[in-house]
Amino acid sequence: xxxxxxxxxxEKRRVSSRVEEVPPSGIRRFFDLASEMKGVISLGVGxxxxxxxxxxxxxxxxxxxxxxxxxxxxxxxxxxREEIAKYFSKRFNxxxxxxxxxxxxxxxxxxxxxxxxxxxxxxxxxLIPEPCFVSYKPCTIFAGGTPVTLSTxxxxxxxxxxxxxxxxxxxxxxxxxxxxxCNPTGASYSYQELxxxxxxxxxxxxxxxxxxxxxxxxxxGFKHYSxxxxxxxxxxxxxxxxxxxxxxxxxxxxxxxxxxxxxxxxMTKIHQYSIMCAPIMGQKAAVEALRNGLxxxxxxxxxxxxxxxxxxxxxxxxxxxxxxxxxxxYVFPSIKETGLTSEExxxxxxxxxxxxxxxxxxxxxxGEGHVRCSYAASTGNIIEALNRMRRLLGRLNPKVxxx
Numbered sequence: 001x002x003x004x005x006x007x008x009x010x011e012k013r014r015v016s017s018r019v020e021e022v023p024p025s026g027i028r029r030f031f032d033l034a035s036e037m038k039g040v041i042s043l044g045v046g047x048x049x050x051x052x053x054x055x056x057x058x059x060x061x062x063x064x065x066x067x068x069x070x071x072x073x074x075x076x077x078x079x080x081r082e083e084i085a086k087y088f089s090k091r092f093n094x095x096x097x098x099x100x101x102x103x104x105x106x107x108x109x110x111x112x113x114x115x116x117x118x119x120x121x122x123x124x125x126x127l128i129p130e131p132c133f134v135s136y137k138p139c140t141i142f143a144g145g146t147p148v149t150l151s152t153x154x155x156x157x158x159x160x161x162x163x164x165x166x167x168x169x170x171x172x173x174x175x176x177x178x179x180x181x182c183n184p185t186g187a188s189y190s191y192q193e194l195x196x197x198x199x200x201x202x203x204x205x206x207x208x209x210x211x212x213x214x215x216x217x218x219x220x221g222f223k224h225y226s227x228x229x230x231x232x233x234x235x236x237x238x239x240x241x242x243x244x245x246x247x248x249x250x251x252x253x254x255x256x257x258x259x260x261x262x263x264x265x266x267m268t269k270i271h272q273y274s275i276m277c278a279p280i281m282g283q284k285a286a287v288e289a290l291r292n293g294l295x296x297x298x299x300x301x302x303x304x305x306x307x308x309x310x311x312x313x314x315x316x317x318x319x320x321x322x323x324x325x326x327x328x329x330y331v332f333p334s335i336k337e338t339g340l341t342s343e344e345x346x347x348x349x350x351x352x353x354x355x356x357x358x359x360x361x362x363x364x365x366x367g368e369g370h371v372r373c374s375y376a377a378s379t380g381n382i383i384e385a386l387n388r389m390r391r392l393l394g395r396l397n398p399k400v401x402x403x
Contacts, residue, residue: 022138025362033350041385043373044356046183046330048248052285053296056247059288060281068280074272075264076104076256077283083290084256092226094234100261103268104278104286108213108242108255110271113139115209115238115257116175118266120145124174129160130364131332133183133211137364146172151366154323154334158185159193162200169204176201178227179211181218184363184372185332186308186325188218191225198230208237213255216246216297218327219305228259235260238267245329246297247289252282304329307375307382314386315373318393329376332360336369338396346371353388 051057075081081098088094096102105111112135120126122144128136129150137147148168152158165176178197181188189197201208210227218224228237242255255278257267271277289297308325315322315333322333335345342359349355349371360367375382 018141018144022141025134033347033356037350037354040350040354040356041377041381041388042356043375043377043382043385044358046245046328046374046376047250048245048300048329048376049378050248050300052248052252053289053293055296056249056285056289056293060285063281063284068284070280072104072277072280072283074277075102075268076278077280077287080104080283080287080290081256083287084258087290088226088239088258092229094226094229094239094258096258097261101258101264103257103264103271104283105242105255105257105271106275106278107244107253108211108240109135110275111240111242111255111257111267112136112177112209112211113142114267114270115240115263116140116143116145116177117270118263119175119207119209121174123172125170125172126175126177127165127168127173127206128177129164129179129182131158131182131184131360131367131370132177132363133179134362136177136179140177145175148173149364149366151364152185152187153366154321154332154370157323158182158187158332159189160197161193162196165197165200165204173204173206175207175209177209177211179213181214181224181325181327183214183328184330184358184360184367185323186328186330187323188222188224188326191223194225194227194230198227198233201236202232206236208233209240210237211240213240213242213245214328215241217301217304217329219301219308220324220326222326224327238263243286243289246301247293248300249282249285249289252279252285254278254282254286304375307377307379310379311373311375311382311386314382315389318386318390319397320393329374331373331375332367332370333373334370338393340396342368342371349389349392353392355385355388 081102085096085098120143124145126140140147150164215224228234238259243249320333346359358372360370
């Protein structure tokens with residue numbers, strides 16, 4: 001403590017300024033608002049509306065019956081790490097040693113936090129394409145790094161190009177944090193587009209944190225390529241994924257990271273001191289998901305694809321421009337025609353028509369003029385939400401045609 005001018009001790013700052021200066025999640029604010037209202041249709045939260053497939057739940061129940069209630073190794077159950085390594089090999093032709101190059105985490109979000117804390121020195125710059133998932137910039141700041149925004153637009157398909165990276169490179173630039181398919185836009189990258197980005201990554205000696213949590217949720221024949229599978233990228237890429245989205249396992253909190261042994265070892269060190277291990281019952285369920293969960297996953301993906309077409313056509317029919325997403329389960333339509341800000345539109349839609357969407361600004365300043373709508377909702381709810389949205393647009397703009 002220190003003395004003030006009156007000779008009385010002043011209290012020291014109790015909460016870190018680094019934490020105090022980070023605003024609360026913009027997603028959470030609208031989720032809380034919606035939870036206080038009756039009759040709300042939520043297109044706001046990025047969570048599958050499916051229940052975890054029964055065979056996966058049964059594996060958890062069986063593990064409890066067998067007494068699996070203890071800690072696992074810090075890096076995760078050996079059998080789960082082996083299945084994850086098999087997944088990378090079969091899916092992306094990537095070979096990872098399950099003993100030292102794979103880490104099981106508490107969701108993919110923990111994996112991202114661990115990677116940033118393991119890699120970032122104070123002042124290091126992390127390049128982050130925006131709009132992006134809400135945790136990337138705060139986690140960078142919490143790790144002592146400096147987030148550097150790479151702004152994208154609907155005109156660019158919400159994707160970055162090599163020149164976007166080059167213009168932001170400084171001697172302090174260390175990491176490119178890439179996410180595709182992207183939350184909130186649904187945009188993804190072709191193999192050629194990734195190759196062009198990889199060329200810049202190699203030229204400027206960058207590391208890549210590649211968040212591929214939506215890798216299995218792609219549509220219309222679009223193929224996902226893991227960044228680590230590109231030439232010369234495996235050793236400089238940490239791939240993050242998990243079970244929340246593809247297997248409808250959000251509450252289970254099981255994710256994973258794969259990458260260079262030294263980096264995974266550093267991440268594991270933080271993980272062992274802060275978390276110890278992911279829950280064993282969830283890990284047992286994840287083993288079943290990888291071994292026998294693909295048929296159920298494919299059924300869910302097929303349903304998401306139908307919903308995607310429904311919501312994209314519905315938004316366009318009411319006069320809102322919207323890119324056709326290659327993956328994830330979000331659309332990011334422009335609401336600029338209304339003359340309202342993203343926050344104003346989202347709040348008006350919620351209060352007047354009881355439809356919850358997320359303002360684009362929750363995902364970065366360049367999200368202004370857009371809102372995120374999740375189609376991880378039933379077809380009936382999507383249709384009703386579109387009808388309510390059209391009613392609001394009709395009041396804002398009488399020229400909007402009726403459905």
